[in-house]
Amino acid sequence: MDLAVSFDRTLLSPELALLATALIVLILDLMVPRLHLPRLVVAVGGVASALVLAIWLHRGEGGATLNDAFVVDEFSLVAKGILFAATLLVLLLGVPRFCPGEYLVLVLLGLFGMSAMCSTRDLVAFVVALETFALCSYLLVGWRSGWKFRAEATLKYFLFGIVSTAVTLYGASLLYGIAGDTSFSAVAAALSNREVDALAVVAVVMTFVGVLFKVAAVPFHTWAPDAYQGAPLQVTTLLATASKVAGFIAIAMLCLFVVPSAHEVWQPLLWVVAALSMIVGNLVALRQKDLVRMLAWSSVGHSGFMLVPLSVGAGGVSDVAIGALFVYAMFYVLGTVGAFACLTFATSHHEVPEVMDSSLVRNGVLGVGFAIALFSLAGLPPFGGWFAKLTILKIAVDSGGVWAYLLAAIVIVTSAVALGYYAIAASRIWRSADEGQPEMQPARIGARAKAFSVIMSAVVVLSGLIPELVTSVGSGRFGGV
Amino acid sequence: MSIDSGLFSVAAIGIPFVGSLLVVLVPERKQVASLVALVVTALTAVVGLLMLAGFDRNGARQFEVDVAWIPTINSRFHLFVDGISLPLLLLSMAMFLGVSIYSLTHDPQPKRTRAFASLMLLLQVGVNGTFLAQDLVLFFLFFELVLVPMYFLIGVWGGSRRQYAALKFFVFTVLGSAVMLVGFLAIYFFGGNTFSIPELSAGGSAALGVSTAVEVVIFGALLFGFAVKIPMFPVHTWMPDAHTEAPTAASVILASVMLKLGGYGLIRIALPILPEAAIVYAPIMGFLGVLAIIYGALGCLAQTDLKRLIAFSSLSHMGFVVLGIATCTTVGIAAAVFAMIGHGLITGLLFFVCGGVQHRLHTREISKLGGLLNVAPRLSWVLGFAAVASLGIPGLAGFWGEFGAILAAFAPADGLPVTVFRVYMVTAAIGTVLAAAYLLWMFSRVAFGKVGEALQGVEVRDLTKTESVVFVPLMLAIVVLGVAPALILDMVNPSVAEIVNDTFGRT
Numbered sequence: 001m002d003l004a005v006s007f008d009r010t011l012l013s014p015e016l017a018l019l020a021t022a023l024i025v026l027i028l029d030l031m032v033p034r035l036h037l038p039r040l041v042v043a044v045g046g047v048a049s050a051l052v053l054a055i056w057l058h059r060g061e062g063g064a065t066l067n068d069a070f071v072v073d074e075f076s077l078v079a080k081g082i083l084f085a086a087t088l089l090v091l092l093l094g095v096p097r098f099c100p101g102e103y104l105v106l107v108l109l110g111l112f113g114m115s116a117m118c119s120t121r122d123l124v125a126f127v128v129a130l131e132t133f134a135l136c137s138y139l140l141v142g143w144r145s146g147w148k149f150r151a152e153a154t155l156k157y158f159l160f161g162i163v164s165t166a167v168t169l170y171g172a173s174l175l176y177g178i179a180g181d182t183s184f185s186a187v188a189a190a191l192s193n194r195e196v197d198a199l200a201v202v203a204v205v206m207t208f209v210g211v212l213f214k215v216a217a218v219p220f221h222t223w224a225p226d227a228y229q230g231a232p233l234q235v236t237t238l239l240a241t242a243s244k245v246a247g248f249i250a251i252a253m254l255c256l257f258v259v260p261s262a263h264e265v266w267q268p269l270l271w272v273v274a275a276l277s278m279i280v281g282n283l284v285a286l287r288q289k290d291l292v293r294m295l296a297w298s299s300v301g302h303s304g305f306m307l308v309p310l311s312v313g314a315g316g317v318s319d320v321a322i323g324a325l326f327v328y329a330m331f332y333v334l335g336t337v338g339a340f341a342c343l344t345f346a347t348s349h350h351e352v353p354e355v356m357d358s359s360l361v362r363n364g365v366l367g368v369g370f371a372i373a374l375f376s377l378a379g380l381p382p383f384g385g386w387f388a389k390l391t392i393l394k395i396a397v398d399s400g401g402v403w404a405y406l407l408a409a410i411v412i413v414t415s416a417v418a419l420g421y422y423a424i425a426a427s428r429i430w431r432s433a434d435e436g437q438p439e440m441q442p443a444r445i446g447a448r449a450k451a452f453s454v455i456m457s458a459v460v461v462l463s464g465l466i467p468e469l470v471t472s473v474g475s476g477r478f479g480g481v
Numbered sequence: 482m483s484i485d486s487g488l489f490s491v492a493a494i495g496i497p498f499v500g501s502l503l504v505v506l507v508p509e510r511k512q513v514a515s516l517v518a519l520v521v522t523a524l525t526a527v528v529g530l531l532m533l534a535g536f537d538r539n540g541a542r543q544f545e546v547d548v549a550w551i552p553t554i555n556s557r558f559h560l561f562v563d564g565i566s567l568p569l570l571l572l573s574m575a576m577f578l579g580v581s582i583y584s585l586t587h588d589p590q591p592k593r594t595r596a597f598a599s600l601m602l603l604l605q606v607g608v609n610g611t612f613l614a615q616d617l618v619l620f621f622l623f624f625e626l627v628l629v630p631m632y633f634l635i636g637v638w639g640g641s642r643r644q645y646a647a648l649k650f651f652v653f654t655v656l657g658s659a660v661m662l663v664g665f666l667a668i669y670f671f672g673g674n675t676f677s678i679p680e681l682s683a684g685g686s687a688a689l690g691v692s693t694a695v696e697v698v699i700f701g702a703l704l705f706g707f708a709v710k711i712p713m714f715p716v717h718t719w720m721p722d723a724h725t726e727a728p729t730a731a732s733v734i735l736a737s738v739m740l741k742l743g744g745y746g747l748i749r750i751a752l753p754i755l756p757e758a759a760i761v762y763a764p765i766m767g768f769l770g771v772l773a774i775i776y777g778a779l780g781c782l783a784q785t786d787l788k789r790l791i792a793f794s795s796l797s798h799m800g801f802v803v804l805g806i807a808t809c810t811t812v813g814i815a816a817a818v819f820a821m822i823g824h825g826l827i828t829g830l831l832f833f834v835c836g837g838v839q840h841r842l843h844t845r846e847i848s849k850l851g852g853l854l855n856v857a858p859r860l861s862w863v864l865g866f867a868a869v870a871s872l873g874i875p876g877l878a879g880f881w882g883e884f885g886a887i888l889a890a891f892a893p894a895d896g897l898p899v900t901v902f903r904v905y906m907v908t909a910a911i912g913t914v915l916a917a918a919y920l921l922w923m924f925s926r927v928a929f930g931k932v933g934e935a936l937q938g939v940e941v942r943d944l945t946k947t948e949s950v951v952f953v954p955l956m957l958a959i960v961v962l963g964v965a966p967a968l969i970l971d972m973v974n975p976s977v978a979e980i981v982n983d984t985f986g987r988t
Contacts, residue, residue: 180660247870375629380655381622387551390618396552397666416656423651426642427636467551 002382008065011057011072014050014080015115021046021109029101036096043104044091047111051084068183069122075322076118076254079249082329083118086241087111089337092452093234093344103143107238110136114246116282121257123172123182127165130250134161134214137243141231152222153230160223166211174203175258192261204265207254214247216296217303218255218276227289228296233347236292237340241300241333246308252325255310255317263316270311271403277304278414286421291356294421298377301418302332308392310408312399320398322392330390330470331376338373338456342366345449362407363445369453371426376460378422379415382471384463389415439445487546490560492528493570493609497521497577498690501602509595515585520596522581525605529574529780531872536567538971541979542615542679554669556676564976565748565818566612568718568739568969572825573608575958576737577601579951580730583833583843586947587840589728597638597730597925600630604734611742612923617665617676620750625658627739646719646726651720652710661706667699672911676720682753682984694756698977700758701750704766711799713766714773722778722794729836736795739830741788741821741953744802748814748980752806756984759809760896766969767807767890771905771912773800778915782922787838787845790923793830794871797916798882799825804909805886809894809985815977816885819969823870823878823962830867830955834860837948838927842935848925851933862930868920870959873913877963881970884915895983903961 009016021043028039062073087107091099113132137162142154156295175181178200179190191200209220210392216224228236251270259266281301288294306328307319346361361370366387372383379389396408462469500521507513532544545561562570564880566625580601589597603626628651636647655795665676672681682687689696722752724732738791752759777797784790798820805817838853839845854861861876870877873884893899944952 311743380629381625386622386625390554390621390666393663394666394669397663398670410664412656412659416652416657419655420648420652423632423636423648428634428648468553471551471553 005067006065008063011063011065012070013057013085015112015119017050017053018048018108018112018115018378021049022105022112024243024288025101025104025108029105030274030321033101036099037177038395039101039104040096040099041059041093042089043099043108047084047088047091048431050111050115051081051088054080054084056363064121069120069125069185070116070119072119073251078326080115082245082326082333083111083114083242083249086245086337087238089333089341090234090237090241093237093337093341095348098144098348105138105438106136106143108236110140113250114242115237117248118253121184122185123176123258124186126184126253127172127355130168130211130214133243133246134165137239139428140235140238141227146231149226150230153226156346157223157227160220164210164213164220166210166412167206168304171203171206171208171210174199175207177296177397178203180475182294184253187258188260188416188481189337191259196262196265200365201265203270204259204262206314208251208266211250211254212214212273214250214284215244215303215306216300217273217307218280218300219273221277221281221300221303224300225293225296226269228299230344231288233292233340233344236296236339237344240336240340244299244303245333248303248325248329251307251310252317252322256322260316267313267316267344270307270408274304274307274311275410277301277307277408278410281415282414282421286417288421289355289357289473290359291343291425292426298421299336300420301414302377304414305392305411307387308411309395312401312404314399314401321395324395326390326473328388331384331463334378334456334460334470335383335385336371338453338460339370339377341456342370342373342454344443345453348449358425361429364448365453366445367429369457370461372457373431374426376464378419380419382461382464384460384467386464387467393477485547486544487560489528489532489535489544489675490562490613493525493532493574493613494560494606495604496528497602497605497609499988500802501599501606502522502604504598505595507595511594512585514594514598515581518602519581520780521584521602522578522605525609526574530781532562532567533571535921536562536972539566540973541976549617551618554618554676555674558619559615559677559679560610560613560619561615562613564972564974565980566745566823567838568818568972569745570609570612571823572740572741573605573612576734576825576829577605577608579829579833579955580733582732583836583951587729587836589640589730595636595644597634600634601730601734604630604634606737608734608742610736612745615678617678617681617732617750619666619676619680620746621658621662621665623659624742624746625655627656627742628654629755631723631727631731631735633934635727636903638728638731639726640728641726642773643726643856644720644761647720650719650723651718653718657709657716659706660702664699664702664706667702668683671695671699673756678689678750678754680879682980689754696755696758697761698889699764700751700755701757704747707743707746707751708769710746711740711803712743712793712796713769713799713803714776714796716905717773717796720796721789721792724795724832725786725789729832729839732832732836733829736792736832737825740795740799741825744799744806744817744821747806748977750815752814753980753984760894760985763807763809763897764894764901767804767893767902767905770800770803770805770807770931771908773797773803774909774912775800777921778912781919782915785847786846787850787923788832789926790847790919791828791835794831794916794919795824795828797912798828798879798969801883801886801909802910804905806891807905808886809897810889810892810976810979811950811974811981812885813889813893815970815973816882816889816982818973818977819878819885819962819966820882823882823959824968826955826959827867827870827877827879830863830952830959831871833951833955834864834867834946834960837944841941842939844935846935847923849935850927851930852928852929852936853890853933854939855932857943860948863944863956865924865928868924871918871965872920875963877962878966880961881966883909886953887913894981917975
């Protein structure tokens with residue numbers, strides 16, 4: 001019996017880069033804890049090099065390693081690219097003094113987990129990778145505490161998280177029972193050879209449930225508003241971008257690789273979850289007074305939008321649908337990072353109030369950047385998000401059938417609702433103070449914040465005018481929208 | 482043209498776009514931003530004049546640009562002008578120039594001139610782009626582009642209920658546009674995976690290859706989107722609030738230019754691509770048009786706020802536009818285009834004057850204004866001129882649009898119920914009487930009679946220099962178009978005839 005495991009350093013290079021960076025940051029933190037900037041620079045450099053390696057791998061052939069449990073192909077590389085880019089942007093938001101070693105190491109290891117997950121083609125490895133970044137994110141949410149609400153949010157997130165992982169694991173074990181092997185291909189083959197009976201239904205649904213929790217889709221979303229509000233703003237950004245996109249990649253992997261033949265089971269499930277998420281997320285966001293909570297509920301709505309390509313389409317998920325998901329994910333990341341970046345910069349040198357309001361970003365550059373990010377998330381031209389909405393609607397219309405059209409109608413109506421609260425938030429940026437309240441002073445921000453804000457705004461507007469700039473990243477197998 | 486003529490179209494969009502970015506960088510000193518905006522709009526107007534000079538009335542598409550834009554969805558950056566879009570484009574350039582001259586001496590409150598100018602120029606990009614775009618996705622981009630600037634223009638610089646008005650306008654219009662977008666996607670899907678408007682129009686119903694029932698549904702989606710923008714009854718409710726609460730410059734642009742986007746969309750996209758459905762919907766559109774005429778007129782009679790009255794009069798005038806389009810004939814559609822241009826000039830002038838009144842007297846309540854002629858005769862006579870033009874007196878621009886629409890309703894296109902349209906014709910004619918009623922009554926209450934309480938003890942300046950510079954050309958244009966409508970109709974008729982013969986001739 002050959003126990004040797006194939007280990008292709010080239011294919012594993014992005015993950016190895018991340019691990020190495022995490023170790024270096026840890027050592028730096030132990031040896032020279034007061035040198036803040038080099039630590040952050042190393043972390044940023046590590047993620048950047050992982051991104052570069054992923055792009056370089058994209059140009060070459062793919063491959064499989066670790067006894068075919070780890071596959072590098074178009075899907076995994078595009079997914080990793082989006083995750084690395086999102087995390088890179090979030091790290092760039094950090095103030096060196098407030099990025100101690102633990103924070104950076106947790107982010108890097110969480111990213112490692114996400115990245116590994118994209119390449120796994122084995123149930124056990126999949127769940128382990130999911131758990132890796134889940135554990136890192138629980139710790140990150142509760143990091144630098146002192147605020148009771150943060151402890152409550154962390155606990156909620158943690159408890160929810162482990163329960164849903166347990167559910168997924170149970171579903172995965174049932175799938176193993178059906179297939180006799182844990183690799184994705186074995187499960188897919190076994191399911192396609194077999195009638196979809198009660199066992200298969202339970203297995204598939206349970207497997208999805210745990211992952212749907214990760215993306216905060218209704219009805220597995222209740223942890224999200226508290227976690228987003230309670231976590232430090234940079235961690236919230238990570239939760240809203242990298243963690244969410246990773247969750248969607250996990251769902252996409254399930255749909256594409258693990259249970260494609262059981263689409264009669266999971267497509268209706270995803271349809272219902274998508275519809276509920278869009279409706280509940282956007283309607284409840286209207287009622288929120290706190291800005292971060294509103295953004296949390298709106299991101300529940302966005303989860304619904306991102307589930308649309310996966311839930312329409314006869315006979316499962318097509319390459320075009322995955323392409324649509326990637327496109328939406330990219331624009332969503334740009335908009336969310338833009339919005340949270342402005343909030344982070346506005347509050348980094350001030351005391352963070354209990355209830356955050358858009359008037360915090362009153363400063364000229366930040367205010368415009370925040371408004372641009374919000375309208376991109378709302379899907380308005382000329383800001384990038386409009387093309388993402390168009391892509392989603394196009395998939396729904398092209399798929400045909402009553403259910404797809406109904407979902408398209410829900411997308412339209414909830415987008416209009418979403419515009420309502422985004423517009424109100426944007427208008428509050430420059431609204432004069434109410435009677436009796438002191439006038440909000442514009443936030444003081446440094447050059448880095450201005451530069452970041454201007455560049456992000458420019459990227460959002462440019463990608464809205466020339467969507468190819470963003471969408472060509474995923475061109476190839478998933479290019480045709 | 483020796484230089485690539487497509488550059489003119491690009492310049493019509495590019496110059497305001499670059500201008501809107503530039504104006505943010507200038508110092509926030511008193512006049513600098515307004516001057517930059519003036520230069521930019523003047524340059525754009527020059528581009529427009531050059532396009533007019535080089536326009537061949539019998540040619541089809543001119544100043545064309547066609548490059549790849551989003552290959553993944555087969556959407557191209559395709560612009561051109563023809564006889565329908567050129568007059569509207571010129572109207573837009575002229576009104577934006579007028580507004581930027583007006584803004585030289587009328588600062589918006591609160592004073593953030595840079596942001597105001599930047600948003601205005603961005604608005605111009607959207608409007609010009611909508612009239613030039615020949616690709617459905619590109620059209621959608623520009624159609625929606627106008628929403629964000631207008632939202633902020635109303636929401637930040639508007640009147641007392643500006644938040645409500647701005648939000649209502651925003652959400653309503655976005656909902657309409659989103660439904661319209663789904664219609665576009667359906668057209669793409671059924672029409673052979675192309676978004677190109679000329680290609681789809683040339684093919685018409687046959688190219689789409691769907692049953693009339695499906696066409697009717699798609700047309701309904703498009704109509705909903707355009708109906709919100711026009712606005713048509715019953716999705717017009719955003720308009721009175723938006724017009725009333727917007728600052729003067731924004732009201733002028735909203736009324737004279739932005740309301741034309743919907744009507745243009747109907748003529749350019751909905752009718753040529755889905756003619757069979759257009760025939761089915763035509764009686765309904767005619768009904769809604771006539772309903773808007775009467776409802777708008779009656780609404781005007783009930784108003785006590787001058788600006789809101791003018792807003793309702795816009796609803797009534799756009800009813801004539803809709804009626805003209807609903808007849809699906811060359812006369813009707815050409816009259817609709819002419820009505821749009823006439824309305825743009827006349828209502829723009831009305832809103833300018835109303836802004837002038839509000840600026841001087843700090844009120845728009847008609848009951849408080851009265852005897853304006855005593856204190857500001859020139860301003861009052863401009864108001865009188867605009868009121869008379871608005872009611873459609875022969876000899877001024879307003880007449881030809883109304884007259885043409887009514888005339889077209891007498892003989893609608895083949896396949897349309899003639900009696901029904903003749904009923905519409907009569908009702909529309911009654912609507913003109915109502916228009917005369919509300920406009921003359923408004924003018925008599927404002928200009929004649931006892932001096933109102935708002936004017937007592939107030940030092941009122943008559944027409945200022947900038948106001949004259951803006952008003953006089955507008956009035957001249959209204960007179961010229963009134964006595965020589967051929968200036969516009971010679972441009973419009975060939976293109977409209979081409980559309981009507983190609984589309985309805987086929988069905």
